Amino acid sequence: MDVIDIPAHVPPHLVTDINIFALPGAETDYIAAWLALQERGPDGLIWTTANGGHWIGTRGDVVRSLWADTTRLSNEVLAVVPGLGEAMQLIPLQQDGATHKTFRDAVMKGFAGRHIAALEPQVQALARELAQGLVARGSCEFMSEYAEILPVDIFLSLIDVPVGDRLHLRPLAAQLVRPDGSMGVIELRDAVDDYLRPRIVPRITNPGSDLFSRILAEPVHGRPWTEDEALRMARNILFAGLDTVAALVGMTAMHLALHPQDQQLLRDNPDLIPAAADEFTRRYPSASVSRNAVEDVQVGDLTIRKGDIVYLPSVLHNLDAGSFDDPMAFRLDRKLNPTHHTTMGVGAHRCVGAGLARMELIVFLREWLAIIPPFTIAPGGRIAMKGGNVGTCTHLPIAWA
Ligand code: HEM
Numbered sequence: 001m002d003v004i005d006i007p008a009h010v011p012p013h014l015v016t017d018i019n020i021f022a023l024p025g026a027e028t029d030y031i032a033a034w035l036a037l038q039e040r041g042p043d044g045l046i047w048t049t050a051n052g053g054h055w056i057g058t059r060g061d062v063v064r065s066l067w068a069d070t071t072r073l074s075n076e077v078l079a080v081v082p083g084l085g086e087a088m089q090l091i092p093l094q095q096d097g098a099t100h101k102t103f104r105d106a107v108m109k110g111f112a113g114r115h116i117a118a119l120e121p122q123v124q125a126l127a128r129e130l131a132q133g134l135v136a137r138g139s140c141e142f143m144s145e146y147a148e149i150l151p152v153d154i155f156l157s158l159i160d161v162p163v164g165d166r167l168h169l170r171p172l173a174a175q176l177v178r179p180d181g182s183m184g185v186i187e188l189r190d191a192v193d194d195y196l197r198p199r200i201v202p203r204i205t206n207p208g209s210d211l212f213s214r215i216l217a218e219p220v221h222g223r224p225w226t227e228d229e230a231l232r233m234a235r236n237i238l239f240a241g242l243d244t245v246a247a248l249v250g251m252t253a254m255h256l257a258l259h260p261q262d263q264q265l266l267r268d269n270p271d272l273i274p275a276a277a278d279e280f281t282r283r284y285p286s287a288s289v290s291r292n293a294v295e296d297v298q299v300g301d302l303t304i305r306k307g308d309i310v311y312l313p314s315v316l317h318n319l320d321a322g323s324f325d326d327p328m329a330f331r332l333d334r335k336l337n338p339t340h341h342t343t344m345g346v347g348a349h350r351c352v353g354a355g356l357a358r359m360e361l362i363v364f365l366r367e368w369l370a371i372i373p374p375f376t377i378a379p380g381g382r383i384a385m386k387g388g389n390v391g392t393c394t395h396l397p398i399a400w401a
Contacts, residue, residue: 009303010047016040019050020080020288020311026387031284033387034315045302045310051080054290054309060320062299063312066291068347070096073291073310075349080290080311081389087186090236091229093349100348106218106225107233107352110211116355119157123360126153127367135371139378139399142253143246147396148174151245154360155238160210161199169195173242192238193231200234201227212237241353244286247392248343248357249364251284252277255330257377257398262330267369277361278336282324285314285343286390314342315391375400 006015018024023033040046041058048056057063066073074096078085085094092104130149134140152173156165172191175183183191200212204225207213212234216225225233256263266276290311297304304310318341319327324334338344338358344351351357377383381397 004049004053006047006049006053007305007308009305011302014041014043014046014302016046016048017050018046018048018056020048020056020313021051021388023387026391027385028383030385030387030391031315031319034313034391035319038316038320043302044299045304052082052309054080054311055304057310057312058316060317060323063314063317063320064323064342064346066297066299066304066310067289067312067317067342067345069297070100070348072293072295072297074294075100075291077292078290080309081185084185087189088235088239089232090239091232092352093236093240102220103229103233104348104352106220107215107237109218110215111352111355113355115211115214116359119154119356120359120363122157123154123363124367126150126157127360127363128371131368131371135373138401139397142396142398143250143393147246147250147253147393148242150249150360150364151242154245154356155241158211158237159199159234160208176239176242189235192235196231196234196238197227200230204230237353240351241356243390243392245357245360247286247390248281248284248361250393250396251286252280252361252365253368253398254383254393254396255280255284257375257396259330260374260376263369263374266365267374270366270369272332273365274362275332275336277358277365278338279330279332279334280361281338281343281358282318282334282336282341283328283330285318285341286392287343287345288313288315288389288391289345289349312342314345317342373400 026033037046037056037058044057044059044062045055046058048054057066076094076096078088078094088094092100092107095103127150130146134145140146152170153166156163156169172195175188203213204216207217215233216230266273288311290309293304293306293308293310296306317323321327344354375398378397378399383393384395386392386394
């Protein structure tokens with residue numbers, strides 16, 4: 001255990017030393033690793049001495065209600081990872097209250113449904129091109145050869161830059177998705193900013209028809225965006241939309257490789273793909289978020305004190321039997337309301353890219369199943385995963401006839 005003082009308001013029986021970045025067993029199944037915390041925290045919270053000491057929400061109702069509480073819990077500091085929040089200053093993720101609303105409203109306009117629908121042909125072309133490049137091979141390592149590439153290419157089409165830029169952005173994106181330790185957080189942020197600055201900042205005064213131009217055309221506090229704000233917003237969208245989409249596409253492919261009957265169902269009934277995409281999104285949550293208490297919060301008999309950090313894993317909401325019936329089952333008859341699960345968050349910070357991510361997943365399923373024959377885990381192949389702020393498959397060897 002780290003040697004830290006356990007605050008007096010934390011009951012000793014809730015104290016553990018679990019490191020959320022090294023959950024036992026996460027490298028083979030990050031979902032099972034999170035779920036193992038359920039029995040440690042039947043009251044809805046546990047407290048860990050790791051990473052400076054913080055709460056972890058362990059029960060679905062507690063995770064969801066704390067996540068939605070933007071009055072007493074702040075987003076300003078990306079807590080748990082020291083220094084990350086100060087380095088990133090993401091807009092709108094790290095904002096609270098009225099300032100958050102102003103910037104988020106502008107970002108939301110860029111992500112309006114009609115704009116997402118207009119992007120679909122481009123996403124479809126990218127998804128098709130990637131799958132066609134693989135089909136003759138009969139096998140691939142799905143994460144590095146498909147799932148991690150698709151969202152980078154989509155990001156490039158969002159900012160309307162030449163496809164040739166892939167070569168420049170992909171290695172940086174790989175560092176974002178799978179840091180190999182060769183770049184620190186600040187170095188990575190600076191490298192990403194060096195790429196984004198000349199492509200984003202000119203759009204404040206000289207807009208095009210791309211997503212970023214549309215966002216930057218919306219005044220904030222009645223004035224144009226500053227260069228710094230534009231960069232922080234672009235950084236947020238880049239950082240938020242790569243690892244998460246790769247995770248969802250990867251976990252979906254893993255499910256299909258392991259469940260040939262579900263794969264066949266969707267091959268036979270492509271009209272079920274949108275409902276399946278919604279259920280995959282509930283069943284395979286990836287993100288966990290952290291909050292700083294700016295007021296005391298009572299949870300049953302427990303008190304989260306002002307200044308405490310709370311960590312909220314969506315796995316422990318979506319896959320709690322108190323939140324969804326038979327939560328581990330992949331079922332198409334749930335009549336899901338996508339705002340009830342927390343894969344995309346809940347409340348004021350709910351993902352602005354949720355519509356885009358849903359469209360990407362649907363297009364992936366349609367194109368992949370149309371091009372790639374029935375596939376399974378490659379013989380002898382081992383699936384690897386990672387936990388942390390975005391849990392995901394990191395290695396998914398698949399094969400087809
Ligand atoms: C499956 C894919 C995705 C997942 C699982 C996901 C998950 C999330 C979650 C859980 C939040 C809430 C964070 C919080 O409450 O602190 C969030 C916010 C956000 N996401 Fe996503 N996201 C995905 C895709 C995307 C995409 C594709 C984009 C943009 C291209 C995006 C942009 C953002 C932004 C800008 C925010 C901040 C919203 C705010 O603070 O108001 N995300 N996302």
